[in-house]
Amino acid sequence: MYNTRVRGILIKGNKSFSDVSRDIIKPMDDKTPLWWYISAFIASALLIWGVWGFYNTITVGIGTWGLNNNVAWGWAIINFVWWIGIGHAGTAFSIFLLIVRQKWRTSINRAAEAMTIFAVMAAGLFPLIHMGRIWDGFFIFPYWNTRGPLWDNFNSPLFWDVVAISTYFMASFVFWYIGMIPDFATIRERTASAVKKKIYGVLSFGWIGNAKGWLRFETAAILLGGMAAPLVVSVHSIVSMDFAVSVVPGWHTTIFPPYFVVGAIFSGFGMVLTLMIVMRKLYRFKDYVTDGHLDAIARILTFMSLIMGTAYLTELFMAWYSGSEYELFTFMKNRVTGEYKFAYWTMLICNGMIPQLFWFKAIRKNITIVFIISIFINIGMWFERYVIVVTSLSRDFLPSSWATYEPTITEIAVYSGTMGLFILGVLMFFRFVPTIAISEVKGVLKETSTLKSFTDEN
Amino acid sequence: MRTSIIGIYEDEKVLMDAFNRLQSEGITIADVLSPIPLHGVWEKLKLTTRLPLATFLYGAFGAIATFGFLYWTSVVSYPLKFGGKPLNTLSFIIIMFVLTINIGTLFTFITYFIREKMYPGKKVELAVPRTTDDQFTIVIERPHNMSAEEQKKINTLLKETGAVDIIESNN
Numbered sequence: 001m002y003n004t005r006v007r008g009i010l011i012k013g014n015k016s017f018s019d020v021s022r023d024i025i026k027p028m029d030d031k032t033p034l035w036w037y038i039s040a041f042i043a044s045a046l047l048i049w050g051v052w053g054f055y056n057t058i059t060v061g062i063g064t065w066g067l068n069n070n071v072a073w074g075w076a077i078i079n080f081v082w083w084i085g086i087g088h089a090g091t092a093f094s095i096f097l098l099i100v101r102q103k104w105r106t107s108i109n110r111a112a113e114a115m116t117i118f119a120v121m122a123a124g125l126f127p128l129i130h131m132g133r134i135w136d137g138f139f140i141f142p143y144w145n146t147r148g149p150l151w152d153n154f155n156s157p158l159f160w161d162v163v164a165i166s167t168y169f170m171a172s173f174v175f176w177y178i179g180m181i182p183d184f185a186t187i188r189e190r191t192a193s194a195v196k197k198k199i200y201g202v203l204s205f206g207w208i209g210n211a212k213g214w215l216r217f218e219t220a221a222i223l224l225g226g227m228a229a230p231l232v233v234s235v236h237s238i239v240s241m242d243f244a245v246s247v248v249p250g251w252h253t254t255i256f257p258p259y260f261v262v263g264a265i266f267s268g269f270g271m272v273l274t275l276m277i278v279m280r281k282l283y284r285f286k287d288y289v290t291d292g293h294l295d296a297i298a299r300i301l302t303f304m305s306l307i308m309g310t311a312y313l314t315e316l317f318m319a320w321y322s323g324s325e326y327e328l329f330t331f332m333k334n335r336v337t338g339e340y341k342f343a344y345w346t347m348l349i350c351n352g353m354i355p356q357l358f359w360f361k362a363i364r365k366n367i368t369i370v371f372i373i374s375i376f377i378n379i380g381m382w383f384e385r386y387v388i389v390v391t392s393l394s395r396d397f398l399p400s401s402w403a404t405y406e407p408t409i410t411e412i413a414v415y416s417g418t419m420g421l422f423i424l425g426v427l428m429f430f431r432f433v434p435t436i437a438i439s440e441v442k443g444v445l446k447e448t449s450t451l452k453s454f455t456d457e458n
Numbered sequence: 459m460r461t462s463i464i465g466i467y468e469d470e471k472v473l474m475d476a477f478n479r480l481q482s483e484g485i486t487i488a489d490v491l492s493p494i495p496l497h498g499v500w501e502k503l504k505l506t507t508r509l510p511l512a513t514f515l516y517g518a519f520g521a522i523a524t525f526g527f528l529y530w531t532s533v534v535s536y537p538l539k540f541g542g543k544p545l546n547t548l549s550f551i552i553i554m555f556v557l558t559i560n561i562g563t564l565f566t567f568i569t570y571f572i573r574e575k576m577y578p579g580k581k582v583e584l585a586v587p588r589t590t591d592d593q594f595t596i597v598i599e600r601p602h603n604m605s606a607e608e609q610k611k612i613n614t615l616l617k618e619t620g621a622v623d624i625i626e627s628n629n
Binding site: 016017018021142148149150151153154155156159160163164166167170171174178181182185186188189190201202203205206207208209210211212213214215216217218219220223224227228230231234238439442443446 | 491493496499503527531535540543550553564570574575576589591
């Protein structure tokens with residue numbers, strides 16, 4: 001299947017197969033560390049605050065949000081798009097790199113895929129609660145009803161969104177799970193604990209690792225990966241169409257689908273970088289997530305950042321070139337200058353300029369700076385969604401109804417809640433699941449020990 | 459009850475050489491258990507899978523079924539115009555695209571487990587538990603009527619080719 005040569009040393013320390021299993025399973029066997037409890041406490045507190053936000057929204061109504069006649073989409077949609085974007089990294093990372101046969105993915109794909117699952121879960125909550133009457137949520141599904149039956153509007157991007165996001169979640173989950181089965185079997189056979197043996201026995205589905213099993217496993221993995229890859233492109237294209245099919249200045253543009261897809265992968269890779277730096281520090285996984293891995297991600301981000309910068313400039317150019325005064329107003333008076341200029345320039349600097357520092361090898365090698373830049377990317381991409389959603393809506397065609405948007409405490413609580421959910425999910429993943437794909441790392445282990453590291457070469 | 463002779467190896471390259479040697483000596487290898495996929499073994503054991511064909515069929519079914527449903531709801535059951543667009547519209551392609559992947563993925567996932575006879579909680583007793591970790595095994599079936607010379611030959615070959623241990627299993 002995907003049997004190709006690798007470029008350099010991916011796993012350091014001359015590990016044996018047994019060492020790989022031991023190192024990766026060790027954090028699951030060790031006593032739960034203090035940092036885990038502290039992080040889980042903070043994440044739970046955020047989640048509880050979020051539950052209050054949800055409760056407030058559902059019992060009182062959408063009026064608890066800072067929305068108004070013009071800005072009918074606020075933080076809910078901003079955060080939805082932000083989380084979905086982050087969720088893209090797992091699939092983009094794991095599956096694109098699988099398809100283009102980049103073996104350095106093996107140390108990172110599991111964590112990136114886990115990130116996808118939790119990010120999509122966090123994202124999915126926003127479309128649910130933004131309906132207000134959540135109990136009528138089933139209206140979105142095409143079902144036999146007493147109104148004709150009157151079916152959904154299948155021309156609506158909002159319906160496409162529901163189909164796309166639920167498919168994306170399912171496809172990401174099954175790809176993630178199937179990849180973990182051999183590792184669960186490894187834990188099942190290695191552990192001395194009867195409880196763990198039982199639990200991982202259930203989770204491993206009776207995997208034995210015979211020849212036919214491996215053949216089917218690899219075939220299934222490549223098939224599921226191959227099918228999920230187009231979803232990376234389609235899901236965020238569809239999300240962009242929520243905006244692009246409208247007639248709102250700043251949204252009604254054909255650049256949106258590619259711009260959103262690249263933005264999603266950019267933000268996702270930013271989050272992968274943040275997470276991997278944290279993980280390798282906490283679990284001392286430097287032999288597995290090497291400086292070479294982080295360097296490779298940083299290089300990809302440099303390229304993505306260039307595309308993002310080009311997209312921002314193209315938008316400005318098109319606003320001028322279109323000759324539409326509304327477009328020109330939205331971009332020049334309401335984004336570049338005006339009330340929301342802070343958000344616009346934060347977006348531009350964090351996404352288009354700061355990651356360009358990765359051109360310098362010294363910056364890429366300094367993990368602290370790489371970590372800080374990855375945080376800037378996360379912030380920048382959040383502001384990008386803020387700029388798109390709020391600036392276009394707050395001042396559209398009718399000046400008499402112009403209004404400024406500010407989030408309320410309920411919106412902030414809901415967002416924090418999803419952050420808590422995400423962090424808690426990631427912490428559970430750190431604790432109970434092998435964070436690095438054991439069998440995949442073993443698969444590239446031999447090839448990587450004789451070649452020179454690609455970072456050392458440069 | 460089926461009895462097998464199992465040669466245990468600690469290196470994939472040694473195992474592959476042993477595998478080739480055993481096959482060239484005319485010994486039928488029933489299976490190879492390993493902690494990583496061994497691509498060479500699949501070819502030598504002439505193993506194939508029809509999973510890609512199944513996935514294609516699921517996808518084709520998904521595309522046709524989705525179009526059928528969309529056409530029926532939008533053109534036959536309740537023909538309602540949205541924004542002056544035709545009833546049978548190009549927008550269907552987007553939903554068809556996504557649901558083709560949806561159905562293809564879900565059914566492939568399920569088919570994989572059905573074909574592998576795997577399910578949550580399935581009990582397995584591995585003769586060599588370390589095959590899920592760091593050991594490789596060559597499994598040779600031993601029929602009841604296998605002669606003592608033949609068994610000796612197999613054992614000698616396994617040893618010669620670098621097996622660290624040879625066991626017999628009734629699994």
